[in-house]
Amino acid sequence: MKKDKPDNIVFSEEHGYNASLLPYATSVGAPVIKADDLAGWKSMGIHKVNKEFESKFNELKAQYQNLIEEFQWNELLYNARFSFEPIVGEIYHLYKDNNGVNFLSLIAPEEWNKEHVGTFRLNSDKKWVLINHRTAAF
Template identity: 30%
Template sequence: MSKNKVDISKIDLEKEREKITDLPGLIEYAHHAGSAIIKPEDKGRIKGTAVAAMHDQTDRQFRQLYEQMQTLIEQAKYLKSRVEVSERIYQASVPFQPVIGKVYFLYKKKDNSDLLSMVSPEEWGKNFPYESFEAEVRLMSDHTWEIVKTHNQEYNY
């Protein structure tokens, strides 16, 4: 076994003193062989991950708002249709007294006037006497008309 001799005159004692501390937990490197591994943080990666997470969250919130707006648009279209059909019904020929909660059928006659009937399009069979079926409606307790379905669309509100 060969012994390496250390030349003490070449050691910078002041520099070596900087590596000695009473509080080894505060130094930026492992202070003995059994110390935990200390790795510097990649601050760019941490910020990048945080920014990506923020964008993901805000994108989800924007999608949720968009879906809510679509729902509101559909509800507004339904209300507009409901007003239009209600106005037509109140100007239509109604040969009976409508009952709240009952379903009725709005038809366009050949002379372009409207008629409210208790007879569904299916009940007419081949003897359909009108120009077209316009809407299936229900009289509500506030005397507004709910559209159950139109000639091309069914409503589930």
């Protein structure tokens, strides 16, 4: 096999002299081409993204917990005993009677001596909004 060109000359039959077009060094005097170490950049990026995901996850978890708590309060109130039609925007008080049955009343906790569970307002969506509570109900 016969070589027409020396080893330090970059030549090919298809492209000719193309040393300046190649992405790598073709002679001993050419500058060293090193790939950047991206491990630190990637690690920092991964850490930052994971923190953001963790923060969003915790935010969604808190929203979920609040939703469950709202659902439980509303379930408790809609299953309570009352003999009147609640009015939107009014404040009502939930009590527990001597038999352990929940009932709804307009009478404030300071006005009588019953086991007060919580104070609520009925909003326009017919959802009971907790104003305050004194004991664990569920």
